[in-house]
Amino acid sequence: MKQFTLLFLLSLSLLQLRAETDSLFTGETLRIDYIHSGTASDETFALEALIREAVWAGPQHNLTDAMHYGNHRVMMHDADNGSLLFSRGYSSLFAEWQTTAEAGQLVKAFEETVVVPFPVKPVLVSLWSRMRDTTFSLKLRFRVDPDSYFIRPAVSNPWEVYEVQVSRPADQAVDIVIIPDGFTAGEMELFKKAADRFADNLFGFEPFGRHRERFNIRAVLAPSAESGVAIPADGIWPNTVVSSSFYTFDSERYCMTHDHHRLRDLASAVPYDQIYILTNTKKYGGGGIYNFYCLSSALNESSPEIIVHEFGHGFAGLGDEYYDSSTSYESFYRLDIEPWEPNITTLVNFDAKWKHLIDLNTPVPTPDEAAWDGITGVYEGGGYVPKGIYRPSRDCLMHTFKNDLFCQACSEAIEKMIFFFTDGK
Numbered sequence: 001m002k003q004f005t006l007l008f009l010l011s012l013s014l015l016q017l018r019a020e021t022d023s024l025f026t027g028e029t030l031r032i033d034y035i036h037s038g039t040a041s042d043e044t045f046a047l048e049a050l051i052r053e054a055v056w057a058g059p060q061h062n063l064t065d066a067m068h069y070g071n072h073r074v075m076m077h078d079a080d081n082g083s084l085l086f087s088r089g090y091s092s093l094f095a096e097w098q099t100t101a102e103a104g105q106l107v108k109a110f111e112e113t114v115v116v117p118f119p120v121k122p123v124l125v126s127l128w129s130r131m132r133d134t135t136f137s138l139k140l141r142f143r144v145d146p147d148s149y150f151i152r153p154a155v156s157n158p159w160e161v162y163e164v165q166v167s168r169p170a171d172q173a174v175d176i177v178i179i180p181d182g183f184t185a186g187e188m189e190l191f192k193k194a195a196d197r198f199a200d201n202l203f204g205f206e207p208f209g210r211h212r213e214r215f216n217i218r219a220v221l222a223p224s225a226e227s228g229v230a231i232p233a234d235g236i237w238p239n240t241v242v243s244s245s246f247y248t249f250d251s252e253r254y255c256m257t258h259d260h261h262r263l264r265d266l267a268s269a270v271p272y273d274q275i276y277i278l279t280n281t282k283k284y285g286g287g288g289i290y291n292f293y294c295l296s297s298a299l300n301e302s303s304p305e306i307i308v309h310e311f312g313h314g315f316a317g318l319g320d321e322y323y324d325s326s327t328s329y330e331s332f333y334r335l336d337i338e339p340w341e342p343n344i345t346t347l348v349n350f351d352a353k354w355k356h357l358i359d360l361n362t363p364v365p366t367p368d369e370a371a372w373d374g375i376t377g378v379y380e381g382g383g384y385v386p387k388g389i390y391r392p393s394r395d396c397l398m399h400t401f402k403n404d405l406f407c408q409a410c411s412e413a414i415e416k417m418i419f420f421f422t423d424g425k
Helices: 002-024 093-097 185-202 209-214 260-267 303-316 408-422
Strands: 025-038 043-053 072-078 084-090 108-119 123-130 136-144 161-165 174-181 215-220 274-279 286-289 293-297 379-382 385-391
Touching: 025 093, 025 260, 043 136, 072 108, 084 108, 093 108, 108 123, 108 260, 161 185, 174 185, 174 260, 174 408, 185 215, 185 274, 185 303, 209 215, 209 408, 260 274, 274 303, 286 303, 293 303, 303 408
Parallel strands: 174 215, 174 274, 274 293
Antiparallel strands: 025 043, 025 108, 072 084, 072 123, 123 136, 161 215, 286 293, 379 385
16 A cells, blocks of 8 residues: 555656646757857857757756766756756867867867757756866857747758657656767768667677667768768868867877767757767777767777777766876866866866776776786876876776676666656566
């Protein structure tokens, strides 16, 4: 009888929550396109367009973000009473570029987008950036009247959608949309096979495998005019649908796109929480940015590991745990500040990280020696530097591809995010 009562109360509370959500939002998406520009020391956000898209894929619950991940934050408040209706953390390509040498010499502009549930009543939307001291600074605030005729409809998307796996309603799943780049119309069957492999590769790693039924994966069959992907150093510049390119920030294996608004146009063909670009190349490379998008080579022999590593960045906010590889970043992390990523630490506020996973007999820091293989600890070296930043294990898929495993701390962070989107159900 007690169990029945608890289940009844839980069901009633969920119905009440859904009713409250329905009264605030239409079930559609408000897409906000803007331009993010500046230098290493300053930045500006400029609104470009408001777009009404068909379906809000995010959860009906967990509308405000308690994780506080990301270099930026979008917030939406009721315009009349000021109550917080929605918030999400995210990162951007611009924030990474700010840590490069070029950013100290040049002003550049990047396309960016955030999505929020489409409101029923007028709202105030604000965009924030995390400062070097970890506080957030307001960069743009504007009022949105949902009845405004300046909110344009989403572009009509003529491309066929290939359903790789659809397990649940969009608001109860992690929805991934796969976008092809460098696959011509005659290569769409090759892309569909790559999309199938993407799913097999992702769920071939834990903890994704045991939560496979919580994911929906759809692919938009948008062809490119030419095959391949840009490799500037080799003079290769094919005409592709989202213009992905190696040598992002002059780092050979970093492959990303600057055509972000075009990417969002394609993604809008389906409900999505995460965007993943698969490129038609055997060349090793890719990239992933938290709540922004991920990209990887579809045909490289290391594609399974690349796919899951980059998705660790884009979906769970995981940081890179390696430190012995050249990057274009300069002073990416401050050593006197605790980084927001859940799997690296400067020990400034280690209590907020994976301290609860460490055995009391494990020394902190932990010796980076073979005797400690497989032991969750605090190993020096990570976040692109050998000293001052620590990682949870000697090896992990966020460090190398040797053991094909996520460490305990990364696995916990991934599951936490899966449950955030699916309410643990």
